[in-house]
Amino acid sequence: MRAGLIAVVLLNFAAGGALASAYSDFNAGVAAHNREDWDESVTRLSAAIDAPDLAQTFRVPAYIDRGDAHAARREWKEAIADYSSALAIKPGSLEGLMHRAAIYEAERKYGDAIGDYAQVVSLRPSMAMGYEGRASTYDDANNLDAAIADYSAAIAIDPRNAADYTLRGSAYRRQGNFQKAIADQNRAIDIDSKSPQIYFERAQTYQDEGEYHHAIADNMNGLRMRPADTDGRLQLGLSLWAYGRFADAAAAFTQLVDQRPTALYSVLWLAVAEARAGQDYKTDLANRAAKLDLDKWPAPLVKLYLGRAEMRDVADAAGADRASIKNRMCEVDFYDAELNLLKGDKGAARPQLEAAVANCPREFIEHDAASAELQRLK
Amino acid sequence: MIRVLASFLLLAATAVHADPPDPCKQVRITEVDLVTQPDGLVAVPAEIDDYPILLAVDTGAIHTVISSRIADDLKLSRDMSTDIYEIVGGLPVYRMAYSHSFKLGTLAAGRVGLLVASPSAFPIDTDGVFGPDGMKNYDVEIDYAHSKFALFSQDHCPGRVVYWTHTPYAQVPMRVDKDAHVTVPILLDGKPLTALIDTGAERSFMTQSVARDIFGIDLGALTKSAEVSLNGAAPTTVYHHDFNSLALEGITVRHPDIDILPDESVGRGGPQLVVGASVLRQLHLYLAYREQMLYATPAEAQ
Numbered sequence: 001m002r003a004g005l006i007a008v009v010l011l012n013f014a015a016g017g018a019l020a021s022a023y024s025d026f027n028a029g030v031a032a033h034n035r036e037d038w039d040e041s042v043t044r045l046s047a048a049i050d051a052p053d054l055a056q057t058f059r060v061p062a063y064i065d066r067g068d069a070h071a072a073r074r075e076w077k078e079a080i081a082d083y084s085s086a087l088a089i090k091p092g093s094l095e096g097l098m099h100r101a102a103i104y105e106a107e108r109k110y111g112d113a114i115g116d117y118a119q120v121v122s123l124r125p126s127m128a129m130g131y132e133g134r135a136s137t138y139d140d141a142n143n144l145d146a147a148i149a150d151y152s153a154a155i156a157i158d159p160r161n162a163a164d165y166t167l168r169g170s171a172y173r174r175q176g177n178f179q180k181a182i183a184d185q186n187r188a189i190d191i192d193s194k195s196p197q198i199y200f201e202r203a204q205t206y207q208d209e210g211e212y213h214h215a216i217a218d219n220m221n222g223l224r225m226r227p228a229d230t231d232g233r234l235q236l237g238l239s240l241w242a243y244g245r246f247a248d249a250a251a252a253f254t255q256l257v258d259q260r261p262t263a264l265y266s267v268l269w270l271a272v273a274e275a276r277a278g279q280d281y282k283t284d285l286a287n288r289a290a291k292l293d294l295d296k297w298p299a300p301l302v303k304l305y306l307g308r309a310e311m312r313d314v315a316d317a318a319g320a321d322r323a324s325i326k327n328r329m330c331e332v333d334f335y336d337a338e339l340n341l342l343k344g345d346k347g348a349a350r351p352q353l354e355a356a357v358a359n360c361p362r363e364f365i366e367h368d369a370a371s372a373e374l375q376r377l378k
Numbered sequence: 379m380i381r382v383l384a385s386f387l388l389l390a391a392t393a394v395h396a397d398p399p400d401p402c403k404q405v406r407i408t409e410v411d412l413v414t415q416p417d418g419l420v421a422v423p424a425e426i427d428d429y430p431i432l433l434a435v436d437t438g439a440i441h442t443v444i445s446s447r448i449a450d451d452l453k454l455s456r457d458m459s460t461d462i463y464e465i466v467g468g469l470p471v472y473r474m475a476y477s478h479s480f481k482l483g484t485l486a487a488g489r490v491g492l493l494v495a496s497p498s499a500f501p502i503d504t505d506g507v508f509g510p511d512g513m514k515n516y517d518v519e520i521d522y523a524h525s526k527f528a529l530f531s532q533d534h535c536p537g538r539v540v541y542w543t544h545t546p547y548a549q550v551p552m553r554v555d556k557d558a559h560v561t562v563p564i565l566l567d568g569k570p571l572t573a574l575i576d577t578g579a580e581r582s583f584m585t586q587s588v589a590r591d592i593f594g595i596d597l598g599a600l601t602k603s604a605e606v607s608l609n610g611a612a613p614t615t616v617y618h619h620d621f622n623s624l625a626l627e628g629i630t631v632r633h634p635d636i637d638i639l640p641d642e643s644v645g646r647g648g649p650q651l652v653v654g655a656s657v658l659r660q661l662h663l664y665l666a667y668r669e670q671m672l673y674a675t676p677a678e679a680q
Contacts, residue, residue, distance in 0.1 A: 023677065023678055024660075024678075027660060027677075030416070030417070030659075031418070031635045031656045033416075034417060034418065034580055034656065035581075035618060035635060055524075055525065057411070057412075057413070057414060058525075060416075061415060061416040061418070064416040065416050068416070093503065094502045094503050095415075095416055095501070098502060124447075126447050126450060126451055127447055128497075129497075
């Protein structure tokens with residue numbers, strides 16, 4: 001019998017109610033998931049999952065999609081529970097394993113993440129994604145040798161993936177193996193010359209290597225492609241500062257502070273650069289300080305530069321948080337050393353800079369900046 | 379490319395149908411369980427050289443395509459296709475691989491030419507797409523709600539195919555082009571459009587030109603938008619507009635989920651509307667390629 005005059009109206013997108021079947025809830029939940037309407041997705045998929053008549057074949061995608069929705073709402077525990085439910089039904093679900101691993105990774109449960117990625121690698125050894133996920137987790141856990149091995153495995157499978165070269169290059173850089181880092185980043189640029197991130201990554205390698213003019217060029221290349229990138233702008237300012245182009249560095253930091261006027265470190269670095277460029281940093285800093293939250297770290301350092309705090313106040317503030325006292329003290333060493341250099345007191349500045357290099361974690365910008373300053377003092 | 383088509387023409391049923399001749403009898407050639415993916419797409423289990431794979435059912439594909447990972451794993455012989463094809467998102471596809479055998483349920487074929495694409499073009503749990511070259515010589519039934527995919531003989535009387543329900547159904551003339559893509563007339567918010575039936579599209583979408591010129595939609599006024607990577611290509615901006623209804627003859631889908639994409643990501647001469655799984659999952663479909671007729675009921679009609 002053909003439908004001629006009678007309209008058959010589907011109710012799938014009507015509000016959930018007595019008329020909604022488990023299947024229509026499932027469909028509506030998947031559709032909401034696909035359009036990133038996470039609340040609706042959780043509501044409709046929960047209704048579908050709770051319905052006894054939802055066919056088993058729909059339960060795996062329902063759990064995975066609801067897990068994604070929970071993850072998007074940063075409900076990690078619920079997300080993991082859903083992915084685990086999907087995996088209990090279908091243990092070999094690559095999507096379930098990959099998504100659960102990503103949540104474990106975000107939660108810094110590195111062992112669990114590596115376990116899931118290892119299963120993906122075992123199930124699909126010729127798929128790069130499992131190696132890439134595990135490499136990223138090893139990377140986060142600072143197990144750089146293992147990360148490099150997995151990035152290399154992914155590259156062997158897909159030699160045209162610029163991201164894998166970039167990430168492996170970053171791992172080599174953090175190992176201090178600059179030659180291999182630059183080789184990987186060059187290869188990544190050969191593959192994808194339009195990615196600003198690769199230029200920023202190579203700039204970081206040049207910066208760590210002390211090749212500041214190359215770092216400046218790469219940061220500028222990246223910013224030409226993505227002018228609003230604040231991390232790239234910060235890197236450019238730091239590379240210009242390290243190279244001794246203080247006025248240019250101040251200009252870069254001014255642009256950065258204009259982009260994010262409440263970022264304390266950006267404002268502090270603007271003051272550092274303006275001071276070294278012989279500009280009136282105190283007036284500029286005082287004008288900008290009104291927009292800053294001066295109750296949190298590193299506000300005491302801002303106050304020190306404004307002349308509104310003494311070193312003992314800064315030291316007291318640094319020591320107030322026992323968990324981060326070492327990191328804060330290394331920062332105090334660096335920024336106070338800069339003030340001592342302004343006063344022409346190289347004798348006081350040098351041991352502070354040496355302490356900053358020794359005590360600041362490798363990824364702190366103060367570590368590299370102190371190294372660059374010590375080079376200048378030679 | 380002709381070789382691909384020819385290969386699938388040779389798909390042969392191993393089942394024997396020895397019923398007395400009845401010109402109107404509907405003959406099911408094979409039936410397999412559909413596997414629903416988290417993105418709502420459906421896939422069928424198949425075998426290449428006795429290796430089990432999962433292929434997304436894709437009436438909007440160019441041809442049947444497999445992941446390069448499968449082609450590598452099985453060490454399939456390769457060469458270049460005679461043309462370069464683009465899939466949605468602009469990814470070029472131009473490599474061919476050849477199986478020794480290809481099976482779908484009780485259907486089996488020998489050497490089949492398959493296009494090869496990067497694994498990133500497919501959902502993670504699938505190995506490729508089953509394209510219209512593999513379907514166009516059959517009637518195709520897609521029963522989303524009961525997770526069944528069936529192929530029927532095209533030798534039947536016109537109009538006598540909807541066996542699963544006695545409730546009203548839609549019977550819509552469909553145009554089948556040279557690539558075996560299926561387009562049908564639909565009404566979207568009362569405006570007539572030609573729509574491509576694309577089971578391989580996760581969402582339904584139209585171009586910005588259609589949205590602007592036919593529906594007078596001001597893209598600048600749309601609030602929902604997202605950066606989406608289509609088939610692993612560079613991200614493109616997708617807008618969303620809330621339409622009221624999509625009508626396929628007697629069947630109406632309320633508030634169909636439809637995206638608006640940049641013209642260039644769909645390509646020139648594309649359909650006015652692509653109806654993907656977000657809408658199709660609400661239907662039980664029967665595509666009669668030779669009869670050039672689409673039959674549809676609500677998904678759960680029995």
